[in-house]
Amino acid sequence: MTSSSPAAPRGRERRPRDSRVGDKIFMNLARGSGILLLVIMGAIAAFLTWRSVLALSTNEGNFLTTFEWTPDAPKPVFGIAVLAVGTIVSAVIAMVIAVPVAIGIALFISHYAPRRIAQPFAYLVDLLAAVPSIVYGLWGALFLVPHMDGLTSWLNQYLGWTYIFDQTRTGTPRNLFTVGILLAIMVLPIITAVSREVFRQVPRMHEEAALALGATRWEMIRTAVLPFGRPGIISASMLGLGRALGETIAVAVVLSASNVLSLHILDAGGGTFAQNIALKFAEAGDNGRNALMASGLVLFVITLLVNGAARLIIARRKEYSGANA
Amino acid sequence: MTAATTSVTADARPISRKLTANRLPKWAPAAIAVGSIAVGCGIGAVGGLESHLQWGLISAVLFLLGSYLVSAQVEGRRQAKDRFATSVVWVAFILAVVPLVSLTFYTVQQGISVVNGNFLSHSMRGVIQSGPGGGIYHALIGTLQQVGLATLMAAPLGLLTAVYLVEYGRGKLAKAVTFFVDVMTGIPSIVAGLFILSLWNLALGFSYSGFSGSLALAILMIPVVVRSTEEMLKLVPNELREASYALGVPKWKTILRIVLPTAIGGITTGVMLAVARITGETAPVMMLVFGADAINTNPFEGPQQSLPMYIWQQYSMVNNDFGYARAWGAALVLIAFVMGLNLIARGIARWRSPKGGH
Amino acid sequence: MIMAKRIDVSGLSAYYGTTKAIEDISMSIEPRSVTAFIGPSGCGKSTFLRTLNRMHEVIPGARVEGKVLLDDENLYASNVDPVAVRRSVGMVFQRPNPFPTMSIYDNVVAGLKLAGVRKKAVLDDVVERSLKGANLWKEVHTRLNKPGAGLSGGQQQRLCIARAIAVEPQVLLMDEPCSALDPISTLAIEDLIGELKSQFTIVIVTHNMQQAARVSDRTAFFNLSGVGQPGKLIELDDTQRIFSNPSVQATEDYISGRFG
Numbered sequence: 001m002t003s004s005s006p007a008a009p010r011g012r013e014r015r016p017r018d019s020r021v022g023d024k025i026f027m028n029l030a031r032g033s034g035i036l037l038l039v040i041m042g043a044i045a046a047f048l049t050w051r052s053v054l055a056l057s058t059n060e061g062n063f064l065t066t067f068e069w070t071p072d073a074p075k076p077v078f079g080i081a082v083l084a085v086g087t088i089v090s091a092v093i094a095m096v097i098a099v100p101v102a103i104g105i106a107l108f109i110s111h112y113a114p115r116r117i118a119q120p121f122a123y124l125v126d127l128l129a130a131v132p133s134i135v136y137g138l139w140g141a142l143f144l145v146p147h148m149d150g151l152t153s154w155l156n157q158y159l160g161w162t163y164i165f166d167q168t169r170t171g172t173p174r175n176l177f178t179v180g181i182l183l184a185i186m187v188l189p190i191i192t193a194v195s196r197e198v199f200r201q202v203p204r205m206h207e208e209a210a211l212a213l214g215a216t217r218w219e220m221i222r223t224a225v226l227p228f229g230r231p232g233i234i235s236a237s238m239l240g241l242g243r244a245l246g247e248t249i250a251v252a253v254v255l256s257a258s259n260v261l262s263l264h265i266l267d268a269g270g271g272t273f274a275q276n277i278a279l280k281f282a283e284a285g286d287n288g289r290n291a292l293m294a295s296g297l298v299l300f301v302i303t304l305l306v307n308g309a310a311r312l313i314i315a316r317r318k319e320y321s322g323a324n325a
Numbered sequence: 326m327t328a329a330t331t332s333v334t335a336d337a338r339p340i341s342r343k344l345t346a347n348r349l350p351k352w353a354p355a356a357i358a359v360g361s362i363a364v365g366c367g368i369g370a371v372g373g374l375e376s377h378l379q380w381g382l383i384s385a386v387l388f389l390l391g392s393y394l395v396s397a398q399v400e401g402r403r404q405a406k407d408r409f410a411t412s413v414v415w416v417a418f419i420l421a422v423v424p425l426v427s428l429t430f431y432t433v434q435q436g437i438s439v440v441n442g443n444f445l446s447h448s449m450r451g452v453i454q455s456g457p458g459g460g461i462y463h464a465l466i467g468t469l470q471q472v473g474l475a476t477l478m479a480a481p482l483g484l485l486t487a488v489y490l491v492e493y494g495r496g497k498l499a500k501a502v503t504f505f506v507d508v509m510t511g512i513p514s515i516v517a518g519l520f521i522l523s524l525w526n527l528a529l530g531f532s533y534s535g536f537s538g539s540l541a542l543a544i545l546m547i548p549v550v551v552r553s554t555e556e557m558l559k560l561v562p563n564e565l566r567e568a569s570y571a572l573g574v575p576k577w578k579t580i581l582r583i584v585l586p587t588a589i590g591g592i593t594t595g596v597m598l599a600v601a602r603i604t605g606e607t608a609p610v611m612m613l614v615f616g617a618d619a620i621n622t623n624p625f626e627g628p629q630q631s632l633p634m635y636i637w638q639q640y641s642m643v644n645n646d647f648g649y650a651r652a653w654g655a656a657l658v659l660i661a662f663v664m665g666l667n668l669i670a671r672g673i674a675r676w677r678s679p680k681g682g683h
Numbered sequence: 684m685i686m687a688k689r690i691d692v693s694g695l696s697a698y699y700g701t702t703k704a705i706e707d708i709s710m711s712i713e714p715r716s717v718t719a720f721i722g723p724s725g726c727g728k729s730t731f732l733r734t735l736n737r738m739h740e741v742i743p744g745a746r747v748e749g750k751v752l753l754d755d756e757n758l759y760a761s762n763v764d765p766v767a768v769r770r771s772v773g774m775v776f777q778r779p780n781p782f783p784t785m786s787i788y789d790n791v792v793a794g795l796k797l798a799g800v801r802k803k804a805v806l807d808d809v810v811e812r813s814l815k816g817a818n819l820w821k822e823v824h825t826r827l828n829k830p831g832a833g834l835s836g837g838q839q840q841r842l843c844i845a846r847a848i849a850v851e852p853q854v855l856l857m858d859e860p861c862s863a864l865d866p867i868s869t870l871a872i873e874d875l876i877g878e879l880k881s882q883f884t885i886v887i888v889t890h891n892m893q894q895a896a897r898v899s900d901r902t903a904f905f906n907l908s909g910v911g912q913p914g915k916l917i918e919l920d921d922t923q924r925i926f927s928n929p930s931v932q933a934t935e936d937y938i939s940g941r942f943g
Contacts (some may be wrong), residue, residue, distance in 0.1 A: 026577035030489030033482050034502040037547065041505045044512065044520045044544075051523060104417025112414050115743060121418075128425050129598060130663045132605020134633040135656045138640060139428045142435075142649065150376020185424045192421070193598075201560065205780040209843070211741055213794035213850060214770030216403055218410035223793060227784035239510070246513025248608035249637060277515045278608050293523070296516040303511030311507065344756050344771060346764035403766075403799070 048297045055290035063294070067259045069276065071291035072284065078291050080298055082261045086176060086270040087299065090251070091244040093180025093265070094187060098244075099237050101184075102191035109192075110199035111221060122196060129189035137253035140182040141174075145254060148173040148181075152266050167266040174256035177265040179272075182254055183247055187240035194239060198232030199225055231314040238310040245303050248274035273299035347399050354412070357395060361387035381423070385416045429660075436657025439650050445658070448630075449618040454643045461655050463620040467629035468662075471535045471614065472604050474624060475542035480596055482543075483550025490551070491558040492580055506555075509548035517544045518609030526613070533615035535624030538631065541609035546599045553595025557588040597670035601663050607633035632659045687714040687884045688754045688771075688853040690735065695749030696913070697727070697734050699742065704730045706913035708749075710903060717876060717885045719895035719922065722905035723937065727914025728888045731905070732856050735886065736772035737765040753853070770798065773852030777859045779839030781831030781846070788827040790842055794850035809849050817845035818875050837868020844875065848883070855879065857887040861894065873898050892938060896926050904934045 056063060058076045066079020109122045152173045159165035202225050210220040226233075251272050257279060258269035271279075277292045284292060365384025374380060392412040397405035447460035486506070490499055521541040525531050561584050569579040585592070615628035616638060632655055639652035690712040697705045705727035712718045720728040733739040734747050737758060751758040758768050781790045789796075791813050792806045800806065810827065814820040819841040823834070831842050840860060847855060857876070861869040876885060876898045889895050895902050903919040918931045929935045 020575075022577045023575055026580070027489075027493050030485045030493055031498070033485035034489045034494075034498065036482065037486055037502060037509070037551075038505055040544065040547075041509055043524065044517075047520055047523050047528075048516070101417045101420055104414045105421050108414045108418045112411060113418075124425075125421075126594075127664055127667055128429075130601030130605075130667055131428065132601075132607075132633055132659055132663065134605060134607045134636045135432060135660060136428070138636060138652055138656055139431055141640070143427065143431050144424075147376060147378065150374060151378050154374070154376070154379055185428075188421055189425070203780070205776055205778055206782060208738065208741065208774075208776065209780045209782065209846075210793070210797075212736065212738060212769050212774035212776075213797060213846065214766050214768075215794075215797050216407035216766050218407040219403070219797050221410070223785075223797070224782060227782070230784075242511050246511075246515070248513070248515045249611075249633070253637075253640060274513050274515045274608065277519070278611065281519075281612055289519070289523075293516075293519050296513065296519055299513050300511065300516055303513065304508055307507045307511050344753070344758065344764065344767045345760070345762045346767060348762060348764065404764075 048293055048300065051290045052294035052297045055287060055294045058287055059291075067261055069259060069280065069291075072288040076287055076291070080273070080295050082259050083271050083273045083276050083295060084298070084302075085261055085263075086255075087245060087272040087274075087302070089263070089265060089270075090176050090179045090183055090272060091241060093177060094183035094244040095237065095241055097181065097184035098188050098191055098240060099233075102188050102236070102240070103195055103233060105188070105192045106195035106199055107221065107225075109196050111217070111225065125189050125192050125196075129193050131189075133186060133247060133250045134253075136182060136186050137250035140178070140250060140254040144182060145172060145174055145178060148178050152177070156266055164263055164265050166264050168262075168264050169267050171268050172256070173266065173268070174254055175266055175268045176255070176270050179251050179255050180265070182250055183244040186247065186250060187243050190243065191236045191240040194236035195229065195233050198229040198236070202228045234310050234313055238307060241306055242303055245306070246274050246299065247272075248278045251275040252278045346401070346404070349396060349399055349408075353395065354392060354408070357391045358388055361385075361391055385420070388412060389416060432653065432656050432660060435650075435653035436655075439654030440657055444651075444654055448620045450620070452618070455645055455647065457647050457650075459651060461632065461635055461651075461658060463617060464630040464632045464635040464655065465658070465662075466620060466622060467535055467614065467617075467624075467631040468604065468633075468659075470622075470624040471539045471542060471610065471629070471631055472600060474536060474539035475546055475603055476596075476600055478539070479543040479546035479599070480550055483547045483596075483599075484554055484592070486547075487551045487554035487558060488580060488585075490555055492576070492584070506548050506551045509544070510552060512544065512548075514541075514545055514606050515608040515612075517541045518612045520544070521609070522612055532626075533613060533628050534626055535614050535621075535629040535631075538610045538614040538629070539624070541613055542603040542606060545606060545609070546603050549599035549602060550596055553598065554588075554592050557591030557595065558584060560591070561587045593670050597667060600666055600670075604663055604666070605633055605659065607637050610634050611637065632662070686853060687882060689714045690854065690884065690886075691750075691752040692735075693750045693752075695731070695734060695747065695751060697730050697739055697747045698745065700744040702911075703913040705734075705905075706915055708916045710916060710919050712884060712886060713901065714884045715880060715882070716900040717880050717887060717898050718919075719899035719902045720886070720888045720905060721890075721892055721895050721902060721937075722914070722917075723907070724890075725910075725914070726905040726907045728903075728905045729858050730914070732858055732886060732888050733774075735854070735856055736774055737768045738774060740765070770794070770850055771852055772854040772856060773847035773850065775840070775843050775847050775855065775857045775860045778863045779836055779843050781834070781839050781842050783830065783832045785831060786828045787823050787831045787834070787842060790831040791845050791849050793846060798850065813845040813849040814842075816848055816879070817841045818871060818878075819845055835868070837864050837871055840864060840868065840872060841875065844872075844879075848879070852883065854884040854886065857885065859888050859890060862890060869894070892926075896922060902926070904929070904931075904937065906933055906937070 055071065059078060060075050061068065061077035061079050063079050065081050066077060067082050069078045070076065071078045105125065109118045113121065152167065155165045156167035160167065206224040206228065207220055210224045215223060252275045255271065255275060256268045257271040257275060260269040262269060273295050277296060280288065280292060362384045365387055366380050368383050369380035389409065389412050393405050393409040396408040444460040446462050448463035449459040452459035486502065490503055518541045521537055525537045525540060526533065531537060565583055565587060566579055569583045610631045611634050614631055614634070616634055617628040617630045621627050621629050636652045636655045639648040639655065693709045695708045696703060708731060720732065722728050730739060735751060739745050739747055747759060753771065782793060785793065788810055791810045795806060795809060811820060814823065819838060822838060831839065834842060861872050864872065873894065876887065879885060887899065899922045901919060902922045902925040904917045904925065905914050906917045907914045917933050918929065925934060926938060929938065
């Protein structure tokens with residue numbers, strides 16, 4: 001490896017031995033960490049795939065379209081149709097609610113709130129980002145679910161004609177909609193914390209440039225802050241989406257799961273990948289575990305695609321990023 | 326003064342030259358807010374809407390519409406848009422505060438009566454699960470050991486990887502690492518648990534232990550640390566590095582003495598968020614440390630308990646008021662623990678940070 | 684066409700929180716001329732410049748007392764919209780600050796777009812004329828859709844000037860516009876200032892006294908009596924007089940000290 005910095009040779013002139021050895025050790029340490037990470041990833045992929053193949057070879061049903069999940073039966077039948085729909089629907093609900101609100105809060109902290117409020121509030125949001133999901137789950141099940149009754153019947157009454165908000169079965173609102181709201185609340189602090197940091201990094205001189213052109217505060221945000229922060233917002237959202245897609249325990253606590261596939265999001269039932277694994281894992285036999293791994297692999301691939309899409313969006317904007325150029 | 330004809334601006338543009346404009350008084354937004362809330366509550370009360378969620382939503386919509394319309398009438402469209410944006414931001418703030426405050430308040434309210442010396446210093450050994458009594462001492466020890474071990478593995482590895490990517494990373498290897506860090510970020514926690522289970526426990530034959538839990542937690546922690554550290558290192562201006570090279574400081578010393586200290590505040594925040602994330606992880610721990618009612622201080626052997634898993638068990642398996650009470654107590658302790666970690670990390674960040682913030 | 688306006692300041696003081704940055708400044712700035720502000724660091728000349736288009740108050744806790752008349756209109760009257768003020772009084776900053784996410788074209792029309800001008804023909808026209816006005820057209824007209832951040836420092840600063848004059852302000856404020864530039868770019872900007880003064884009232888803050896002597900018609904000298912004391916206007920006169928025969932001893936000390 002050659003040194004990439006044109007300025008580095010000066011250091012060598014002064015104390016050539018020491019710096020060259022130090023550089024080499026340090027760089028190899030850093031590089032070794034990167035390689036170790038690749039090895040771990042390779043192992044995960046290999047194990048998951050191997051187990052999935054084992055499971056799929058026993059499956060008597062269609063893995064993609066089957067609703068049931070009975071991999072340990074004498075005639076194993078299992079499929080991810082219900083889980084895939086449930087995972088995607090709940091994550092979409094969460095993002096639709098969380099992203100705009102999070103951007104709003106981040107702007108509130110960075111540009112709108114009086115200093116006296118902004119500082120402690122930012123601090124509070126950071127702390128809330130740390131609240132464990134099991135606590136959200138507990139709160140969701142024992143507090144949010146009972147409070148969702150009114151909103152649920154209201155949505156059913158006024159928006160029932162949209163099909164998705166049509167409630168066909170009454171019961172406690174342990175449904176995908178409530179799960180989506182809970183997930184939104186859970187990912188909100190994360191998206192906010194990251195976006196806020198990005199908004200704060202917007203160079204003051206760009207904001208002043210906009211203001212000096214006669215922009216109102218909102219126009220200043222639109223011309224200087226949001227474009228600058230867009231890649232940051234996207235990666236923040238992806239971080240949140242990743243958590244929403246893979247969230248296990250809070251969903252397992254709140255959702256009353258079933259192997260019914262329905263887009264009536266106010267009806268209890270359905271499931272998500274992660275919730276299904278958590279619920280079925282304990283009583284699963286060998287083939288059951290392998291089948292759960294297969295569903296885990298699918299979840300993994302979905303998150304991978306989401307991440308890839310985000311990367312593409314960010315990369316396309318890179319030409320315009322002024323930082324460190 | 327010649328050449329007025331070559332002026333940049335020979336013909337008039339449709340931009341207003343007026344300096345004055347009608348402005349709403351300073352108290353206007355507050356007045357609109359109060360009015361909207363009053364009307365919202367009125368509609369809620371008259372319409373017999375039982376859930377206060379609906380009252381709030383109606384008020385919020387009224388407030389947004391109100392501020393736009395009033396401002397559009399008095400101040401014109403551009404100002405109205407500005408006011409509307411301001412209102413949206415404030416509503417977002419309140420929308421977020423309500424559930425988050427409710428969560429904190431409810432947890433404290435439910436948990437405070439449970440947490441006492443006895444609860445903190447006793448395990449569940451010999452306690453009838455469906456009855457009162459018992460504590461979380463065993464879970465506390467388990468969580469501390471599992472998270473500590475995971476951090477010891479993940480933090481150095483993540484930090485070094487980030488340094489590699491930002492300071493050395495060129496070529497295929499760096500691209501691959503960047504890509505797979507992204508991939509790793511997407512690993513659902515439960516999948517990390519399944520992986521360690523099949524590798525460590527099933528393939529290599531180790532039995533359930535706290536350590537196998539920390540292996541899964543480390544996998545979850547590494548990409549978070551890499552990513553946040555990477556971001557922070559990228560924010561260190563190149564000028565600083567160049568200034569250091571120009572003084573004849575070798576690259577590795579520049580990284581250790583200049584780059585890392587400059588970014589240490591952000592890096593600490595990142596590691597702290599990562600620790601917080603894994604402390605609350607239930608799913609992988611659930612399948613790897615097995616759960617125990619008695620104290621086990623050796624993370625490398627035998628089943629352990631952990632706080633999140635304890636909450637899950639008390640909620641879902643005991644599933645009565647005694648179980649809920651213990652779950653809330655443990656939840657409060659877990660939150661307090663995580664917040665404490667946060668506060669310490671922030672203290673360190675402030676103390677170590679060479680510059681006084683923005 | 685634009686009407687360059689005169690500025691009359693009376694009894695103006697500016698604060699950052701409780702700290703008084705400048706005290707009781709009164710002066711007149713003539714239209715279609717270049718007025719330079721000189722003085723030691725911390726004497727408040729940049730702060731004063733920023734009070735002339737109400738940019739001072741965007742800093743949290745900052746406020747202003749006194750009057751600034753643009754022709755006969757007080758910028759600090761209660762019914763004046765600061766947003767409108769900034770459209771009439773443009774500003775160029777110390778470091779070139781084109782919007783990094785926008786192309787050269789979009790940078791120039793940013794102000795017009797904010798004001799609601801959408802017609803492509805009008806915008807094209809303004810881009811060409813503003814860039815020509817900023818002596819930048821020849822260098823960039825083939826790559827108007829490339830990001831503005833890709834230009835050299837001097838080109839970026841001229842782009843910022845083009846952006847400022849595109850909204851047709853009546854006054855153009857420049858806050859040490861050349862301090863981040865090399866001598867050749869500086870010369871280009873100075874030439875440009877000489878051309879622009881036929882249409883605009885130009886106020887320029889500079890650390891460089893030769894520059895003040897070269898570009899300005901009138902020069903104002905600011906000073907402060909000690910660290911932590913507010914800055915004050917010492918004298919304002921024709922540039923030639925200030926540099927040859929100033930009426931206040933402090934001015935002469937400052938100028939000769941720097942030259943010597």
